[in-house]
Amino acid sequence: DAGVIQSPRHEVTEMGQEVTLRCKPISGHDYLFWYRQTMMRGLELLIYFNNNVPIDDSGMPEDRFSAKMPNASFSTLKIQPSEPRDSAVYFCASSLAGDEEGEKLFFGSGTQLSVL
Amino acid sequence: AQKVTQAQTEISVVEKEDVTLDCVYETRDTTYYLFWYKQPPSGELVFLIRRNSFDEQNEISGRYSWNFQKSTSSFNFTITASQVVDSAVYFCALSEGTSTASKLTFGTGTRLQVTL
Numbered sequence: 001d002a003g004v005i006q007s008p009r010h011e012v013t014e015m016g017q018e019v020t021l022r023c024k025p026i027s028g029h030d031y032l033f034w035y036r037q038t039m040m041r042g043l044e045l046l047i048y049f050n051n052n053v054p055i056d057d058s059g060m061p062e063d064r065f066s067a068k069m070p071n072a073s074f075s076t077l078k079i080q081p082s083e084p085r086d087s088a089v090y091f092c093a094s095s096l097a098g099d100e101e102g103e104k105l106f107f108g109s110g111t112q113l114s115v116l
Numbered sequence: 117a118q119k120v121t122q123a124q125t126e127i128s129v130v131e132k133e134d135v136t137l138d139c140v141y142e143t144r145d146t147t148y149y150l151f152w153y154k155q156p157p158s159g160e161l162v163f164l165i166r167r168n169s170f171d172e173q174n175e176i177s178g179r180y181s182w183n184f185q186k187s188t189s190s191f192n193f194t195i196t197a198s199q200v201v202d203s204a205v206y207f208c209a210l211s212e213g214t215s216t217a218s219k220l221t222f223g224t225g226t227r228l229q230v231t232l
Contacts, residue, residue, distance in 0.1 A: 033219070043207065043222040056219070091161065105151075105220060107161040 002026075004108035006092050012114045018080040021111045024073055025094030033105065034067055034077050035091040043091075049075065050097075082115045089113070118143045120210050122223035129198050129230055137193045137226045139208030145169075149211040150184065150191045151220065156204040164206075167191065198230045 005024040013019055025032045033048040047057040052069045060067070064083070069075040079086055089112050093105040119142040129135045141150065152164040165175065167184050175182045179196045195202055205227045209220040 042224045045219060045221075048219060089159065093161075104163055104166055105161075106163070107153075109158075109160045112159075 004092055004094050004106050006090075006108035006111050008111060009109060010112045010114075012116065013082055014116050015083055016081045017115075018078065019082045019086075019113060019115075021077040021090050021092075021113070023075045023077070023092030023108060025075070025092070026096075026106055027073065029094035029096045029106070030072075031095045031097060032069060032075050033093040033095075034075070035093065035107075037089040037091060037110070038087075046077070079113075082113075084115045087113055087115050118145075118210050118212055118221040120208050120221055120223035122206075122208055122226050124226045125224070126227040126229070129228070131199060131230055131232055132197050134194060134196050135198050135228065135230075137195075137206050137208075137228065139191045139193065139223060141189050141191065141208070141210045143210060143212075145212070151209040151211070152182065152191075152193050153207045153209060153222075154204045155207065155225070161207070164193075195228075198228075200230050200232065203228060203230045 004026055007022045011019060030051050031048060034046040035043050036046055037043045044059055046059045047067045048055055049069045052072055065079055067077045077090060089110045091110045092108045095105050121140045124138055127135060148169045150167045154162045154164055165182055172184050172186055181194045183192045191208060205225045207225045208223040212219045
């Protein structure tokens with residue numbers, strides 16, 4: 001299995017621009033999570049989906065952030081407009097409920113976002 | 117609310133020394149999972165172990181061992197005979213609720229530096 005695939009690995013953009021981060025979860029996994037990692041706040045859960053449906057978006061910082069999961073193999077996290085304080089590493093992770101591997105999160109390699 | 121505390125921000129040891137990383141958690145759930153993840157300099161998050169709240173048996177995997185003590189709400193991680201490749205940031209995490217969703221609350225991490 002290829003694991004969780006995120007793109008791009010690095011993104012540099014200017015304040016005010018729209019940024020779209022992409023994620024392909026592990027095939028067959030029914031949960032998908034977006035986490036953000038910063039020095040100040042550590043790893044924070046932004047939003048998670050179950051069977052493509054958003055379950056909890058209480059961690060999304062503000063309306064500038066939105067996430068979608070149009071199908072079981074693809075999710076996006078969009079920031080519009082971006083601000084310098086959005087600079088962070090964004091991780092996507094997936095898991096499969098109900099079996100031995102349940103509760104075990106598989107993380108992608110992350111997207112390093114820099115907003116200038 | 118769930119909380120994970122990793123009081124040690126940074127630890128430096130010389131290769132072959134043993135080192136213990138502390139993790140203390142808070143939760144009102146009676147059923148929960150505890151995890152350790154490793155984040156090497158390359159940035160990805162690597163799963164190390166998952167324990168459920170009903171299983172207090174200590175676990176050993178090669179040079180790694182984990183001590184789960186419900187009475188003190190601790191889940192400590194020991195590396196025996198540390199190696200330079202163990203240098204990384206280590207995160208302790210706690211799952212929320214009894215569902216199989218891996219909605220994790222992470223500690224702030226402990227940076228381990230192993231030198232020759």
